[in-house]
Amino acid sequence: MSWQKKVLRVNLTDRTSQVEPLNMEWAHDYIGERGLATKYLMEGMDPGADPMGPDNMLIFATGPLTGTMASTSGRYAVVTKGPLTGAIACSNSGGKFGAELKYAGYDLLILEGKADAPVYLHIIDDKVEILSADDLWGTTVWRTEEKLKQIHNDPQTKVASIGVAGERGVYYACVVNDLHRAAGRSGVGAVMGSKNLKAIAVRGTVGVKVNDPKTFMQVVKETKAALWDTDGRRELAEQGTNAMIDSMQEFGGLPTNNFNEVQFDGTENINPAAMKTPKANGHVNLLTNKACFGCTIACGRIAHIDEEHFSIVNRKEYWHASGGLEYETAYAFGPVVGVDDIDALTFAGYMMNEHGMDPISFGVTLAAAMELYENGALTKEQTDGIELKFGNAEALTVMAEKTGKQEGFGVELGLGSKRLTEKYGHPEFFMGVKGQEFAGYDSRALQGMGLGYATSNRGACHLKHDTFAEDMEDQTGQGKAQPCKDSQDRTSVIDSTGLCLFTTAAWGMEEFRVQLNAACDYDWSEDEIAKCGERIWNLERMFNLKAGFTKADDTLPKRLLETPAPSGTAKGKVCQLDVMLPEYYDLRGWDTEGVPTDDTLGRLGIS
């Protein structure tokens, strides 16, 4: 406890499944979710395997605190080798699916092989069926979820599925659960599609048991109270993560027009205040906020599009509420493509959820295509007659839908920006690391973010480290390596518990540790839990090294390293990765080529 101590392993080639005991030695060393799935992945497959081939493993992983009464306990992770990057992929999602998988009795669901025809997985506790998905293939995420609940006559069934984007191998296709929560990054949905697996429908009645209920209830009560009392929690609930857009605009760290600018004139049309302000016709974008399973923050946004807006006029199927703008979607459909039409941004978000795509990668890929277009490398004939210029809201909405349906130029956009810019002769327009596109922070203004991007094991990512406080105090490369390394290790632990990163608005590592120790029949010391984080990070690094990555991949585009920021507080500055990276390697116990030394691996128990 509070692990279920069971792994469900499904072989899609043979259409067989078996339950096996969880390796508890690994559970103690890697906790659960991200960490434990990484260990199973490393032990179970060749890191050099084709990510879209049958030898890739796809793991849905819960944490020991998933499904418990701890705040934000709805998290699960999808771990695999990512097709967008060729690196390890670890995409984390909320909603209710993760808790339901845990309630069905499993810590991990491991999918191997490839079905010879479309299938979906139906799980009710220990009843596991691999069923035909012929009638679902080619349909949207939203339709799939609706239909599966009808087929199994159970509205409480929780569904994680892919859309056409995942079926057809869009490199940044995601897995969507509960209609608008997603394991979003690195193309985990394309891996699911490559296995001919349309969906996982799960219903669980087993529940979870904690080791020391009295202590657990007490520590949960205390940690929830601490979280409730923070301004950061209230900010997330009332403003949503999009509150960040005003900060980044003021700071000059808001990537605009494919990182050619760092500030955007239109933020006041798409920020949290704009989401709440009535238009001339009275329409208000934001309806309410929403929480995932067990969450006491509720940062999610529920919005609707103005029925008179060009994107949905005469399209009643979109006259309903759905997931609204969060910071990364606001950035990826807004500044980075130069668009400030809030309804167009919201529609693009609908397309991501309905068809199953990562908004960050889609938006930055569209931005790269716009730069190609504006530089003459793409013509209007190639872009289906659409003027692919920065600021064109119609280009955003049309291309979001075309990419989701894999029609016309949308097929090209499905390549992701690295492959797209290489194909059309301008690889310098790719804004990302290891093939994955940047989130909404420019690392000329946020130097520690640059180091985090360059060293993130899943390619460019803002969620695997936390140097925001340091970056807002100083805009040099000095003093960033240590907080970057330390926060990467902390994040590795948090991502392995089953809880949400946003609880760090109030909690430090001790709050996670006391909840884990009360819930599990194992006690981690402070040193042990810290070592777990470092161990997880290094194991991910070893996966990537075995997959062929080298020090040369720990870098940033020249635009960030050589072209000074044109405005804002970092005007004239470039990202000082050359200052930060050697110090980072040294702190990690890696050699000058970025390879963990034998001493480091030995200290962490990695063979």
Place this chain on the structure above:
Amino acid sequence: MIIKLKTGGLLGEYLPPGSATNRGEVEIGEGATPIDVMQHLGMPMDRNYLTGVNGEIITKDQRSSRVLVDGDELSLMPPLKGG
């Protein structure tokens, strides 16, 4: 002297009554520093803020030493993470 104020997110709640959303101004004595203004507005001092004066970053150390002058624009933003 008059200091212009620019805030983000819920920090707008600390602006003087009658201010626009996240925009306002405050009258304060000559020689005031950013810390003086933040205390005058009643902002909690135990949080991290992204602080700027006229578009330049002001570090924590500078918040009590940088002397503001009439017409300066003080920016106070919350350092949230975006998911």
